[in-house]
Amino acid sequence: MGKNILEFRHVGKKYGDNVVLKDISFDIEAGKFYTLLGPSGSGKTTILRIIAGFDDATSGDVYFDGQRINDVPANKRQVNTVFQDYALFPHMNVAENVAFGLQIKGVDKKTIQERVHQALHMVRLDGYEEREITAMSGGQRQRVAIARAIVNRPKVLLLDEALSALDHKLRVDMQTELRQLQRQLGITFIFVTHDQEEALAMSDQIMIINDGKIQQTGTPVDIYDEPLNHFVADFIGESNIVPAVMKEDYLVNINGQDFECVDAGMKTNERVEVVLRPEDLDITTPDKGKLVATVDTQLFRGVDYQITAHDLRNHEWKINSIHKTTVGQQVGLTFDPEDIHVMRYNESEADFDARLDSYEEEE
Amino acid sequence: MKKHSLKWSTIYLAFVFIILYAPIIYLVIYSFSAGKTMESFHGFSFQHYMDLFADTRMITIVINTLLVALLASLLATIIGTLGALAIKDSHGKWRNSLMSLNNVLMVSPDVIIGASFLIFFTVLGVRLGFISVLLSHIAFSIPIVVLMVLPKLNELSPTLVDAAYDLGASRWQTLTRVILPAIGPGIMAGYFMAFTYSLDDFAVTFFVTGNGFSTLSVEIYSRARQGVNLEINALSTLMFIVSLLLVISYYFISQHAGRRHHLVTVKEGDAQ
Ligand SMILES: Nc1ncnc2c1ncn2[C@@H]1O[C@H](COP(=O)(O)OP(=O)(O)OP(=O)(O)O)[C@@H](O)[C@H]1O
Numbered sequence A: 001m002g003k004n005i006l007e008f009r010h011v012g013k014k015y016g017d018n019v020v021l022k023d024i025s026f027d028i029e030a031g032k033f034y035t036l037l038g039p040s041g042s043g044k045t046t047i048l049r050i051i052a053g054f055d056d057a058t059s060g061d062v063y064f065d066g067q068r069i070n071d072v073p074a075n076k077r078q079v080n081t082v083f084q085d086y087a088l089f090p091h092m093n094v095a096e097n098v099a100f101g102l103q104i105k106g107v108d109k110k111t112i113q114e115r116v117h118q119a120l121h122m123v124r125l126d127g128y129e130e131r132e133i134t135a136m137s138g139g140q141r142q143r144v145a146i147a148r149a150i151v152n153r154p155k156v157l158l159l160d161e162a163l164s165a166l167d168h169k170l171r172v173d174m175q176t177e178l179r180q181l182q183r184q185l186g187i188t189f190i191f192v193t194h195d196q197e198e199a200l201a202m203s204d205q206i207m208i209i210n211d212g213k214i215q216q217t218g219t220p221v222d223i224y225d226e227p228l229n230h231f232v233a234d235f236i237g238e239s240n241i242v243p244a245v246m247k248e249d250y251l252v253n254i255n256g257q258d259f260e261c262v263d264a265g266m267k268t269n270e271r272v273e274v275v276l277r278p279e280d281l282d283i284t285t286p287d288k289g290k291l292v293a294t295v296d297t298q299l300f301r302g303v304d305y306q307i308t309a310h311d312l313r314n315h316e317w318k319i320n321s322i323h324k325t326t327v328g329q330q331v332g333l334t335f336d337p338e339d340i341h342v343m344r345y346n347e348s349e350a351d352f353d354a355r356l357d358s359y360e361e362e363e
Numbered sequence B: 001m002k003k004h005s006l007k008w009s010t011i012y013l014a015f016v017f018i019i020l021y022a023p024i025i026y027l028v029i030y031s032f033s034a035g036k037t038m039e040s041f042h043g044f045s046f047q048h049y050m051d052l053f054a055d056t057r058m059i060t061i062v063i064n065t066l067l068v069a070l071l072a073s074l075l076a077t078i079i080g081t082l083g084a085l086a087i088k089d090s091h092g093k094w095r096n097s098l099m100s101l102n103n104v105l106m107v108s109p110d111v112i113i114g115a116s117f118l119i120f121f122t123v124l125g126v127r128l129g130f131i132s133v134l135l136s137h138i139a140f141s142i143p144i145v146v147l148m149v150l151p152k153l154n155e156l157s158p159t160l161v162d163a164a165y166d167l168g169a170s171r172w173q174t175l176t177r178v179i180l181p182a183i184g185p186g187i188m189a190g191y192f193m194a195f196t197y198s199l200d201d202f203a204v205t206f207f208v209t210g211n212g213f214s215t216l217s218v219e220i221y222s223r224a225r226q227g228v229n230l231e232i233n234a235l236s237t238l239m240f241i242v243s244l245l246l247v248i249s250y251y252f253i254s255q256h257a258g259r260r261h262h263l264v265t266v267k268e269g270d271a272q
């Protein structure tokens, strides 16, 4: 475990009577790429603004490098922000924008020039020093904003939906570049997005936020494979979420049919939900299938077919398959025990982790 | 059809401009006449200009007028810009009341403002003269400046200020290095407007000038009442040329500033 650069302890935020953040606690390890992922209005920007110091937490403590910083003003924090609208200074050219932070700190002219040059090189904008901001494209402006932030060598860089204004191709390019830049600089990045693909592609750690609460924290693989609850399973990737009953350890009953699974540590006959990812469902002949279903729709998406089908109990299934079927045809659906992921109702993240540890150690 | 209407509109426009500018041209031509009246042209001469430059009273008044205009617009620009910043920072009801107070001053007739200043100064026992004129000019110029600066402030993205703090700037540095330069064009426009309003104000000034002090508009008015003097024509011609130069220089300044100012709008568009 690395050192924690930033810690939130029971942070709450209210605007009047409107509770925006509820008891948020997390640790940010130095040098990693974190993503705050959540739907619109979930409180992502509010968390960033509290880290940067633009807004105060209503309750709770924020620690930076072990020091409580609730009362440290924004201009004294070793944190820099890349704003969603870039917030470049319109009356300055590219080099002046990037140099702003260093000038304020009173760094000497020669050093400023060197570091501005270096920062622009890192974001691949060599030679753009004298350009006016208007003469820059959206993607270039964004790089200027990044250069303006990293030139100050902050310990933590905050990026608020930094890529949302870009078109798909540029966005994917910038994702790779940002990730590279982060590794190169060794700075902790906290990246805000509501795009789950972006989060999965870029992060070391993802924090999923909904309704002012952290739902789950983990690596992209953990979160995708072992979502904690209905919200996370639904928000990350595509999924079939089905109510089920846990018969005993490693045996779950879905729609009256028993299936072997790899989850344990729950009460006998506990009501649970089961997640099956569409790409984990395979299509075979009806007699070989664990479930039998009739194909309703089929959509070709380039890499695979997106198929919907309904089973004998009229429950709808989403299947992603590289093999073509025919609409109206009866097919069998198979999956392996490890494709089933069981979720308990209202389980906290701590309880979930403890339960996982308890039965994984037994094996 | 289109061509036809275009032609008519051109003629109409030319007609309007001729009517607007004819009196000025008429006045300018007679300023070079050798005669004493504007009844007929008596041959070319600079006589009236010589008279004007020899008229020390008139020269003093011109200097006074310029001094009042420069000082009043400068102070009004400073106060008005600070006022606009304060209005921008205020919220809800308070903000609306401030805006309304500002607008009431904008629309109230000069005569009313002049009369109320006269009463105000008499009650306070302020001697009428340079100070009273200066104070009243500052007062009626402030709302103009506020009106020119506030829209520019509202155009600024609020994250611009956050960005300045984020990069380590203090409140003062944020104001002087980010906010003021970004609203610069609005401040310049406010200054020029205040300057021209002060320069040609008659109604307010008429009430608050004392015996020893006068400005151009008031002086020209009192001279014109005693019969037309072509020295006035010469003066008007010079003033016309000065205003023309002012307008042209303002155009070039705003062209230059506009190029940079344009960015703010573009940026906001992108953020949507
Ligand atoms: N200054 C404010 N005053 C009152 N309410 C606010 C203020 N700022 C944010 N909120 C509220 O706080 C909640 C969270 O806002 P926040 O901006 O953090 O959301 P977000 O997760 O960043 O959303 P988005 O993805 O749309 O940017 C929203 O319901 C919003 O209306």
Ligand SMILES: [Mg+2]
Pocket (backbone or CB within 6 Å): A044, A045, A046
């Ligand atoms: Mg946001």
